[in-house]
Amino acid sequence: MPPDPRTATLLLSLLLLLTSHCPATAVLPQFREAPAFRNGKDCPISTWPTDPHDPSTIHISMTLDYSTPYLRGSIAAVFSVLQHSICPENTFFHFLTTTHSHHFHDLNSTITSTFPYLHFHLYHFSPTLVNQLISSSIRRALDQPLNYARIYLADLLPATVNRIIYLDSDLIIIDDIAKLWKINLSSHVLGAPEYCHANFSHYFTAKFWSNPLFSGALKNRSPCYFNTGVMVLNLTKWRTNDCTRKLEHWMRVQKRYRIYELGSLPPFLLVFAGNVEGVEHRWNQHGLGGDNLEGLCRDLHPGPVSLLHWSGKGKPWLRLDSKKPCPLDSLWAPYDLYKHRQLISDS
Ligand SMILES: *[C@@H]1O[C@H](CO)[C@@H](O)[C@H](O)[C@H]1NC(C)=O
Ligand SMILES: *[C@@H]1O[C@H](CO)[C@@H](O)[C@H](O)[C@H]1NC(C)=O
Ligand SMILES: *[C@@H]1O[C@H](CO)[C@@H](O)[C@H](O)[C@H]1NC(C)=O
Ligand SMILES: *[C@@H]1O[C@H](CO)[C@@H](O)[C@H](O)[C@H]1NC(C)=O
Numbered sequence: 594m595p596p597d598p599r600t601a602t603l604l605l606s607l608l609l610l611l612t613s614h615c616p617a618t619a620v621l622p623q624f625r626e627a628p629a630f631r632n633g634k635d636c637p638i639s640t641w642p643t644d645p646h647d648p649s650t651i652h653i654s655m656t657l658d659y660s661t662p663y664l665r666g667s668i669a670a671v672f673s674v675l676q677h678s679i680c681p682e683n684t685f686f687h688f689l690t691t692t693h694s695h696h697f698h699d700l701n702s703t704i705t706s707t708f709p710y711l712h713f714h715l716y717h718f719s720p721t722l723v724n725q726l727i728s729s730s731i732r733r734a735l736d737q738p739l740n741y742a743r744i745y746l747a748d749l750l751p752a753t754v755n756r757i758i759y760l761d762s763d764l765i766i767i768d769d770i771a772k773l774w775k776i777n778l779s780s781h782v783l784g785a786p787e788y789c790h791a792n793f794s795h796y797f798t799a800k801f802w803s804n805p806l807f808s809g810a811l812k813n814r815s816p817c818y819f820n821t822g823v824m825v826l827n828l829t830k831w832r833t834n835d836c837t838r839k840l841e842h843w844m845r846v847q848k849r850y851r852i853y854e855l856g857s858l859p860p861f862l863l864v865f866a867g868n869v870e871g872v873e874h875r876w877n878q879h880g881l882g883g884d885n886l887e888g889l890c891r892d893l894h895p896g897p898v899s900l901l902h903w904s905g906k907g908k909p910w911l912r913l914d915s916k917k918p919c920p921l922d923s924l925w926a927p928y929d930l931y932k933h934r935q936l937i938s939d940s
Pocket of ligand 2: 778
């Protein structure tokens with residue numbers, strides 16, 4: 594007896610439903626193996642974590658997002674750090690990801706196969722930590738939980754990591770990162786290039802400025818804008834001052850009163866602006882992705898360049914793939930280790 598056509602349809606749609614949700618069918622991104630980068634002859638030998646107080650280790654943190662093209666950006670950024678370091682073997686990468694279960698292991702293998710000599714650790718960042726605290730912003734990419742992981746570095750990383758360089762995924766470094774690592778933070782928790790001509794009126798809503806309980810937070814400070822994509826943090830001091838809770842406080846206020854339109858940046862401005870150690874501007878030539886709405890081509894700011902940052906809507910990998918690159922995107926291209934699908938089937 595032939596099967597009831599309705600049952601057959603049901604079975605078919607069930608099958609389609611199952612396969613479309615099955616992660617095994619997803620094509621995981623693949624990357625070429627980076628060459629081995631070795632320490633120069635005058636480099637000390639890095640011994641962290643065996644020696645938890647080893648001063649020669651440079652700790653760097655970045656996020657890895659397996660489900661979006663940002664992973665391609667993170668890998669290019671790591672490649673650029675290694676290529677320009679005098680002591681590349683003394684870098685230790687602390688990667689944060691929301692990916693879990695078998696994808697966590699796939700991601701771990703991807704990093705190992707792309708950078709076989711890299712010292713790194715992969716940490717799981719649970720989106721439930723921030724999900725209730727995130728308010729929608731003007732650009733969806735800014736609302737991803739992973740974008741907020743930088744707030745939790747002090748909790749996620751081992752207590753022996755006292756200083757960290759946090760880097761976004763849409764940048765490359767063309768200088769020795771040890772120079773950024775060694776900056777003097779003096780008494781500050783956070784170091785970043787500052788922009789003191791920025792008009793703070795634009796970062797917060799009328800609701801913020803009209804309520805002295807909120808705007809009073811900026812009183813008696815000379816707040817300057819800084820970009821949270823490149824930060825040097827004293828994690829010891831961050832932990833003592835409980836900066837994570839202070840940032841969460843402003844996210845709760847935002848949830849209730851809508852005091853700003855951007856994503857994770859305004860809480861950082863509210864907690865730190867005016868108390869930031871100014872770093873040379875060369876360490877964050879930001880805005881190369883254009884603004885948050887259009888992603889137009891931008892030029893470099895005047896002055897020397899140690900780090901190029903495609904903050905904004907336009908990303909070099911998207912513009913290169915669409916064959917409509919901006920002139921500066923050609924500086925990102927040499928760090929791209931992504932294997933395009935036709936290349937995979939050829940090899
Ligand atoms: C990640 O990969 C490395 C090297 O292959 C391995 O030693 C480590 O245990 C892996 N970590 C996890 C969490 O799977
Ligand atoms: C760092 O800067 C502070 C304040 O400017 C200064 O007192 C201190 O000596 C500096 N530390 C080092 C190691 O240069
Ligand atoms: C900042 O912008 C606001 C609103 O557009 C304006 O009223 C104010 O005069 C500006 N302040 C400065 C110092 O330019
Ligand atoms: C970090 O802050 C702690 C606590 O305030 C301080 O003792 C330490 O010297 C700072 N470390 C650096 C490298 O600035």
